[in-house]
Amino acid sequence: MAWNVFKFCTALRGLGSVMIFIVLGVVGVTYYALVVVNYGPSLFHGDLDSLIALAVLLLFHSLLVMLLWSYFSVLSTDPGGVPLNWKPMVDEEKGDVDPLLGSEHTGVGLGVDQENMVANPASEAVRFCRKCNLFKPPRCHHCSVCGRCILKMDHHCVWVVNCVGAKNYKYFLLFLFYTFLETTLVTLSLLPHFIAFFSDREIPGTPGTIAATFLTFVLNLAFALSVLGFLIMHISLVAANTTTIEAFEKKRTSTWRYDIGRKKNFEQVFGKDKRFWLIPAYSEEDIRQMPELQGLEYPSRPNLDAL
Ligand SMILES: [Zn+2]
Ligand SMILES: [Zn+2]
Structure with missing residues (x-):
């Protein structure tokens, strides 16, 4: 695997919104090299060149719209915070009552070590965040960067x-997904131009346009390979209904309670409505009918508690 650009996530912490400009900068250079310098002018060459250029440009622009739409959706959507006054559910069927819930405990001055988990009758541990002073719903974690x-x-x-x-x-x-498709398209489209650098033929263009084409090819190849690795990792995580954090926790247990079958695991992330699978949105019906999309409740394997 080539150089993984995403490994730099941690190192770049604190850069904040500067990253938006870096992403838009990469998109800008790519747009310049692919559309303005190379395939835009090819549209007017006639014959097969024009047809290929038209196909590349149509695909590039479609993927770019989806990529930017997804990017700004991740950026502007609240990942989900714990609602004020949220408290763990009591398992009424088993007739057990969590002793913490019967009193006025809000977490401040709990008699237990607040760093530790408290045993819950429903086999799920009741967890408490001392930094937020709130109970943690299942699968919730404290982010030290966001501070919540x-x-x-x-x-x-x-x-x-x-x-x-x-x-x-x-x-x-x-x-x-769209970043992988877009960077792969750009890499393949500019491959003949990249190979031309190493031939004896004279390359058309100014030093500036030649440098932009070279840089775009290298950047997009690096991103395509890095994102591919990341994408493969997340496909296996979604299939097993695990988050990146839980992948470490999971190593301590033999059975994973949230893994309820590939199809249902996939639907918990992408929703049930197929028309919405490839766009960064959910159907209103899915939002109404799937509590797991709200992030507070998750179905778990029915007989696991009894094991
Ligand atoms: Zn917290
Ligand atoms: Zn965060």
């Missing part, structure tokens, strides 16, 4: 200047 608890937190990434959690994970995956 995030529902079904996956990771905090500076590339999208946001936390990736329950409500924007799908948009993040679509951003990865």
